[in-house]
Structures are given as C-alpha cells and as structure tokens.
Amino acid sequence: MPSSHVxxxxxxxxxxxxxxxxxAEDARVVVVGxxxxxxTLALDLARRGVASVLLDEDDTVSVGSRAICWAKRTLEIYDRLGLGQRFLEKGVTWNTGRVFFRDAEAYSFDLLPEQGHAYPAFVNLQQYYVEEWLVEACAATGLVDLRWRNRAAAIENRPDGPLLTVETPDGAYSLRAGWLLACDGARSGIRQALGLPFVGQVFRDRFLIADVRMDLPYPAERRFWFDPPFHPGKTVLLHRQADGEWRMDFQLDADSDPEAERRPERVEAxxxxxxxxxxxxxxxxxxxYTFRCRRLERFRHGRTFFVGDSAHQVSPFGARGGNSGVxxxxxxxxxxxxxLEGGAPEPLLDSYDAERGPAADENILHSSRSTDFITPKSGAALAYRDAVLELAETHALARPLVNSGRLSRPTVxxxxxxxxxxxGAPPAALPTGSPPVDAPVLRDGRPDWLLRHLNTGGRFTLLAFDETGLRAPPAPPGVDLVVVAEREAAPGHLPGVLVDHSGLAARRWGCVPGEALLLRPDGHVAAGFRAPTPEAVRSAHARALGNAVAAAAA
Known part of the structure; x- marks a missing residue:
C-alpha cells in the first residue's frame, strides 16, 4: 500500500x-523558498496588495508528510488567508493525547476542553497538501510571480536592498530586491552565503520518521509510548493523517546508520x-533526523529577513517548527x-526581531526540555523520568511533569x-501582546465566529464591548470598528453588531460594556481601554505602527 499522493x-x-x-531585474519584494x-508569507503580502517574486530551486512540493500537526492559531491564520476550511475538510481533527509507559496507559489529556471555537486544538494534514493549496492561492492572486527551478546562488546584502545571483536551467541572472525574505529552510543558502551562524544545540539522538498506510482501529489522537515492549528502552510516537496514512516516529540509537534505518525492510520490521x-x-x-534547538542571533540583517526554519530550529516533538514559521x-x-504602503516608518520592521526572537527562545526552551525528558542523558535523569511516568497513572500532580513534547501554543x-x-487597560482584559481568541457570536441573527470579523481588511481593529450595540466608540482613520453587544437591541442598533449570545466573547477577552481593545493586523492586542477616547486610541495606534520606535531611534 504505497502512498496514493502524487x-x-x-x-x-x-x-x-x-x-x-x-x-538583470528589479523586484520590490523577493521571497526565497x-x-x-x-x-504563506507571499500569500499574506498578496492579500494586502503587495506583489512579490518567489524563487524556489525545485519544481514541486515537499516529499513526505513533513510538518503535519497544524495548531489552532495557525488554522485561524489560514482561515484569514482563505484556506482554513480546506484543513477541516481534508485533515484529521484531534484534541486528545495519550501517554503510555511500557505496556500500560499512563494518562490522557484534552488540549481543548472548552467548547465554542471554530477550530480544534490541532488538525493533522500532510505538508504537501498545504503547499499545493498555497501555490494555487498565490497564483490566483496574480501578485505572486512563482519561479520554479530558480536558485538563489549568491547574495550581496547592500544597504538599498540585496543583489541576488539566480541560477536557472537557461543560465544566471541578477535580481535586485528591495526587500528579501529568506524562507529557505534549515539549510538556508541565504544564511550560509551571509556567513550567519546558528547558536544553540544539536543533540546526538536520532529518530526514524515514516509515513505508513495501514488500517488501524485507533481514533484520531496523539499516542506517545515510553519504553514500550515492542521498542524497549526507546520512545514511539503515532499520529493519524489523511488518506489512511499514519505518521510513525521511532527513537533510534545515537550511533545508528541513517541509510540502513530508512530501508523498507528495517522500517517494516x-x-x-x-x-x-x-x-x-x-x-x-x-x-x-536529529534534534536541533538553535537560532540566529538576529532575524533582520539590513533589508534581509529570516523567517521559519532559516531563522530557528526546534525538535519535531511539540509541533513547534511549522506552526512557529507560519x-x-x-x-x-x-x-x-x-x-511599503507608506503607512509606517521603517523602524517598525525592527519589531519583527524584537517579537519573534523571544518567541523562538520560548519554543527552543520547551523543545530542549522535551528532548531531555524523552531522551534522558544520565541514569539519574532516566530514574526521574520513569518515576514520573509511574506516578502519572494514579496521581494527577505528576502529570504536568510528563513531557512528551509540550504542544505548540501561540506566544504572548x-x-x-x-x-x-x-x-489604562481593563483589569481583567487580555494583556497587551496576547494573541486573539475566538468565540461564537450572532450576526443578524445567524451563527458566526468573532475572529472572522477581526482584521478582515488587513488593518487594525478596535474591538468594543457594549450592552446593546447602540454606541460606537471612536475609531481613527486606519482602524476598523467591531462592536460586540451583550444582547441584541431593539431595531436601530448599529449595523454589523456581533451579539455575544453565550457570553464567551466578553469572558475570554476580559471586557465589560464600555471597554475596548485595539488589535493589530495579526490579531495581537496592542492596547486596552477602560473608556476609549479618540486621543488614546490614536496614540496607541501610532505606537503600534512603530512611531515610538522611530522616535527613539531618531
């Protein structure tokens, strides 16, 4: 039963x-990879009206499932980009994880115990499907120039934009980029050409990863075994995927031969x-593969930005690689x-490193701790791990100590x-920097989801809470207004008001009527207001566009 995917x-x-x-040629934005x-980045820019040239040295999508566990926040991002429903229709939805120790289940956990979310904790879907859909979506915009079999062979990182030498089957040409986005993966040629080293660890532990077609009675859930009878002294991870495929991860000896372990007869055994x-x-x-937990010291180098695995690497356990890249x-x-549109000063771009650098550190910390628990390096560490697993079956207090890969969560x-x-924020509100949270709402009496009405135009949003939706707080130019009412008012309420019929929106965002939050175009909270005034909203909006950063740099 070989894979049916071509x-x-x-x-x-x-x-x-x-x-x-x-x-030679000029391009305003060049994406490599x-x-x-x-x-995803090319499509996001296109949705905002920004054209780009995308270079890839291959002419197809990834071979093998690669990244498969797409977290709730990532699914919400793809919903904004127009692809979220396809994940639900094609992928395998799951919220439950099970941990086994030797021949018994230690415990299970629910990653999304509360209801009222448009998307589940995770959807499992092979990476090649995601890439195919993204290619289709990019092409449909008419703003992404997809150039297959175009390899960025050399780079000169000039102050006014990088100069690339691009090799093709017909010869080489020069491409002057106003801005370069290096998304070319863990073996980034751009990173190597600029001589930028990774800082961190490469672990000796090796793991076999395989896509297997088979008919198993297991439900859609994550299963992780420590020291099972069928693979003694090691760990095994199992995930169900689309098309009757399963992802298997087998821990190997550190000195095992990768070529021998990949052979079909060894995998089948x-x-x-x-x-x-x-x-x-x-x-x-x-x-x-081997575990790698490392990163570049800086993700911005002049007009070149490193994104995803070209900037940072983590172990696969925890689904932090693909999700953090998105x-x-x-x-x-x-x-x-x-x-590019002239709506913000260039120092705004420094905040990419200021925000995503700590996010990478957080992922690396969790990934390193998972690695230490999954593959103990000393007798004492092994004894501790096994004791925790034994206690977890009957003692709830031990379960948080079990670390089979802390699963991906968005960074605050x-x-x-x-x-x-x-x-000046509401005392119970989500703190600034928090990612957005979804909740069911009614719009014109019909069921809907809150996140589908936030940042829809790629702009800032003032999310305001009101009793009846009859009042509209001030929203300055460049900021959209979304009003969430406790209950539907009599005829005459503001058009487009969302009704928080379950109370979940107010509870999750921590706001009562009269309070409001300013949300960035990526949904993160930029500011909170007990009683928003035009001056306060304008000031927070200007700060979130990097004007305070620009003033400090002047």
Whole structure:
C-alpha cells in the first residue's frame, strides 16, 4: 500500500531578465523558498496588495508528510488567508493525547476542553497538501510571480536592498530586491552565503520518521509510548493523517546508520514488532533526523529577513517548527506591507526581531526540555523520568511533569515595543501582546465566529464591548470598528453588531460594556481601554505602527 499522493510538477518559465540588457531585474519584494513559510508569507503580502517574486530551486512540493500537526492559531491564520476550511475538510481533527509507559496507559489529556471555537486544538494534514493549496492561492492572486527551478546562488546584502545571483536551467541572472525574505529552510543558502551562524544545540539522538498506510482501529489522537515492549528502552510516537496514512516516529540509537534505518525492510520490521504480523502496511516515505534547538542571533540583517526554519530550529516533538514559521509570516507580513504602503516608518520592521526572537527562545526552551525528558542523558535523569511516568497513572500532580513534547501554543508578545502599557487597560482584559481568541457570536441573527470579523481588511481593529450595540466608540482613520453587544437591541442598533449570545466573547477577552481593545493586523492586542477616547486610541495606534520606535531611534 504505497502512498496514493502524487506530487505536482510546476512549469519552469524562462525569466525575461535572461533576454534583457545586462541580464538583470528589479523586484520590490523577493521571497526565497517555496515551502510552507515562504508561500504563506507571499500569500499574506498578496492579500494586502503587495506583489512579490518567489524563487524556489525545485519544481514541486515537499516529499513526505513533513510538518503535519497544524495548531489552532495557525488554522485561524489560514482561515484569514482563505484556506482554513480546506484543513477541516481534508485533515484529521484531534484534541486528545495519550501517554503510555511500557505496556500500560499512563494518562490522557484534552488540549481543548472548552467548547465554542471554530477550530480544534490541532488538525493533522500532510505538508504537501498545504503547499499545493498555497501555490494555487498565490497564483490566483496574480501578485505572486512563482519561479520554479530558480536558485538563489549568491547574495550581496547592500544597504538599498540585496543583489541576488539566480541560477536557472537557461543560465544566471541578477535580481535586485528591495526587500528579501529568506524562507529557505534549515539549510538556508541565504544564511550560509551571509556567513550567519546558528547558536544553540544539536543533540546526538536520532529518530526514524515514516509515513505508513495501514488500517488501524485507533481514533484520531496523539499516542506517545515510553519504553514500550515492542521498542524497549526507546520512545514511539503515532499520529493519524489523511488518506489512511499514519505518521510513525521511532527513537533510534545515537550511533545508528541513517541509510540502513530508512530501508523498507528495517522500517517494516519495526512496524511488525508493534502491530503484529498480520496488519498490511505500505511505507510511503521514511527519513532519519536529529534534534536541533538553535537560532540566529538576529532575524533582520539590513533589508534581509529570516523567517521559519532559516531563522530557528526546534525538535519535531511539540509541533513547534511549522506552526512557529507560519506565525513568523503572520508577524512580518503586515509590518512590511505597512512600510511599503507608506503607512509606517521603517523602524517598525525592527519589531519583527524584537517579537519573534523571544518567541523562538520560548519554543527552543520547551523543545530542549522535551528532548531531555524523552531522551534522558544520565541514569539519574532516566530514574526521574520513569518515576514520573509511574506516578502519572494514579496521581494527577505528576502529570504536568510528563513531557512528551509540550504542544505548540501561540506566544504572548510580552514587552513588545509596539504595545501600549496596560495601565489604562481593563483589569481583567487580555494583556497587551496576547494573541486573539475566538468565540461564537450572532450576526443578524445567524451563527458566526468573532475572529472572522477581526482584521478582515488587513488593518487594525478596535474591538468594543457594549450592552446593546447602540454606541460606537471612536475609531481613527486606519482602524476598523467591531462592536460586540451583550444582547441584541431593539431595531436601530448599529449595523454589523456581533451579539455575544453565550457570553464567551466578553469572558475570554476580559471586557465589560464600555471597554475596548485595539488589535493589530495579526490579531495581537496592542492596547486596552477602560473608556476609549479618540486621543488614546490614536496614540496607541501610532505606537503600534512603530512611531515610538522611530522616535527613539531618531
């Protein structure tokens, strides 16, 4: 039962620069890397009206499932970009995780115990589907020039924008980029060409990862085994994917031979030990990886930005790689668009590093701790881990200590230079820097979701809470107004008011009638107001556009 998926091949087009004088070309924005992160960023910019050139040295999507666990916040970002529903329709939805120790279940947990969210905790879906949908969406905008089999072979990072040498099957040309977004992965050629080192750890531990087609009775959930009878002394992870495929991760010895471990007969032998001899299996793809927890010291270098795995790397356990890369793109896209449109000063772009650097540190910290728990490096560490697992079956207090990969959660951008201090904010409100939270609402009497009405035009939003939706607080130019009412008023309420019929919106955002929050185009809270005034909202809006950063730099 081999994988049923066939990767598309995208047509190479001879670049016009090869036939022009000087074999050179200019582009306002260049994205290097046609994986999930590069395509997401190109699409985000296109949705904001910004054209880009995207270079990829290959002519297809990723081979093998790669990133598969798409977290709730990432799904909400893709909903804004027009792809969220496709994840729900094609992928495998799950909220439950189970942890096993030896031959027994230690405990289970629910990642989304409360109801009232448009998206689940996670959807499992092979990366190649996501990339295919992103390619289609980028092409449909007419603003993304997708150039397959165009390799960025060299870079000169000039003050007015990088100069790239791009190699194609027909020869090389020069591409002058106003802004360069390096999304070319863990082996980033742009990073290497600029001589930028990673800081962090590379662990010796090795893991076999495989896509396997098989018919198992397990429900859609995450299963993690410590020291199981079928793989003694090691760990195993199992995830269900679309199309009857399953993702398997087997811990290997640190000195194991990667080439030998990838062979179908070796992979099948491990599966037989786990499942028994009678379960038909088909191996679609297999690879061997090591844990890497490291990052660049800075993500911005002049007019070049590093995004996703080109900027930082974490171990796969916890689903922090692909999700954090998408959230990098979500952070950078609106800022670059605002600067290009003349609506914000260039120092706004420094906040990308100021915000996503700490987010990378947080992910690396969790990933490193997971690695230490999953692969103890000493007898004492192993004894501690096994004791925690034994206690977890009967003692709830031990369960938070079990670390099979702390699963991805969006980062609170604490201390962001774009945030207005919380001194004037509602006392119970989400603190500044917090990511947005969803809730069910009614619009014109019909069920809807709050997040689908925030940042819809790529602009800032003033989210205001009111008793009946009859009052409209001031929203300055460049800021949209969304009013959430406790109850529906008599005829005459403001058009487009959202009714918080369950009370979840007010409870989750921590606001009562008369209070409001200013949200950035990526949904994070920029400021809170007990009673918003035009001056306070304008000041917070200006700060969130980087004007305070620009003033400090002047």
């Amino acid at each position: 990767c598309p091949r995208y047509a190479y087009r001879r670049p016009a620069a090869l036939d022009g004088p000087g074999r 046609g994986g999930v992160v590069g395509l 491990r599966l037989r030990a786990m499942l028994g001899p009678d379960v038909p299996v088909g191996i679609g793809w297999a690879s061997v 959230q990098d793109a979500d952070n950078l896209g609106w800022k670059l668009a605002a600067v 951008l604490a201390g962001s230079p774009l945030s207005t201090p919380d001194g």
